[in-house]
Amino acid sequence: MPHQPSPTELPMEARITPSGSPGLLRRSAVLAVALFAAVALLPQGAPATDQEPEKMEDTRAALQKWVETRKLISQEQKEWRLEEQLIQNRIRVYEGEISDLRTRIAEMKVSITESQGTEQELTAESTALKASAASLRDRVTALEAQVKELLKRMPDQVKNLVLPLSRSMPENPEETELSLSVRYRNIVNILNLINKFNREIHLKSEVRTLANGQQADVQVLYFGVGQAYYATADLSAAGIGTVGPEGWIWIPANEHAEVIAEAIAIYNNDAPAAFVQLPVQIQ
Structure with a gap:
């Protein structure tokens, strides 16, 4: 094995x-x-x-x-x-x-x-x-239209005073690029200037066209935007300014030349204070 x-x-x-x-x-x-x-x-x-x-x-x-x-x-x-x-x-x-x-x-x-x-x-x-802006836009457009109509009835002194502001109001509100705030501010400023002028008495030198067609340098006494008076230096002519249906108008008032001249002299301190009755024209 x-x-x-x-x-x-x-x-x-x-x-x-x-x-x-x-x-x-x-x-x-x-x-x-x-x-x-x-x-x-x-x-x-x-x-x-x-x-x-x-x-x-x-x-x-x-x-x-x-x-x-x-x-x-x-x-x-x-x-x-x-x-x-x-x-x-x-x-x-x-x-x-x-x-x-x-x-x-x-x-x-x-x-x-x-x-x-x-x-x-x-x-x-x-x-x-x-929606609110659209409503404000409609309102300011309506206010601008009202202010433009109001300015048509103002004397030239007021129109010239607010001219820079009134020119900025858009002719076509739908195409203007001015903001709503600017447009509202212009309206407020115009109304403030008109209101200030209306609260005071003003004496302005102007050239007025007389009833006979001649022009004369006169002093015009404004009582706000309601009435105005002027008289020539020789008291040959006088007139009253007031608001008419289409705007400010001048009405001849030769018969009141002395009274108007006296009121102007008092305002200029060229005459003592006194009560003077002036004619009033309301249209």
């Missing part, structure tokens, strides 16, 4: 001593099976002494390949565990980013909802403001 080597005759590289660890026990069992298979492959009936070195060399080479293979597997498993850990870390980071994005999306949805509500409020407010 062929000689079978005992475990004590195996090379040191083939000796396995289990350590009690499950993984190590399994590896030891695999090595033992491999060694047994290698020994069993020896030809039966051949002298052990002739083939033993060759068999041992084959066994040593097989074990070396097996060990290298196990090392590669172990290294790959180690690298895979490390890669798996990195992937898990990345997954946790991505999950955190996804959670943050979901939170931001929810906040943006709330913000969009609030913005839509605000937009609706602003749209309603804008509509109301446009």
Whole structure:
């Protein structure tokens, strides 16, 4: 019967001593099976002494390949565990980013909802403001028309006083580029100047056309915008100014020249104060 080597005759590289660890026990069992298979492959009936070195060399080479293979597997498993850990870390980071994005999306949805509500409020407010602006535009256009009609009935002194403002009133309100505030301010300023002139007595030097067609330099005494009086220096002519249906008119009043001249002298402090009865013309 062929000689079978005992475990004590195996090379040191083939000796396995289990350590009690499950993984190590399994590896030891695999090595033992491999060694047994290698020994069993020896030809039966051949002298052990002739083939033993060759068999041992084959066994040593097989074990070396097996060990290298196990090392590669172990290294790959180690690298895979490390890669798996990195992937898990990345997954946790991505999950955190996804959670943050979901939170931001929810906040943006709330913000969009609030913005839509605000937009609706602003749209309603804008509509109301446009309607109010249209109403104000209609009112200022009507006021400008009334002021223009009023100025037609004012004396030239008042017309000249407000001329810079009256010129700024648009001829065509629909095409003007002036703002509503400017248009309203012009109207208020014109009315204020007219009102101020109407509250006071004014003496102005003017050139008036007399009843005979001649022109004379005279002093005109204005009592607001209601009445005005003038008389020539030689008292040959006099007149009364008042508001007529189509505007300011001058009416000859030669018979009142002395009284009008006296009133003008009193106003100029050229005569003592006294009660003077002036004629009044109402159209």
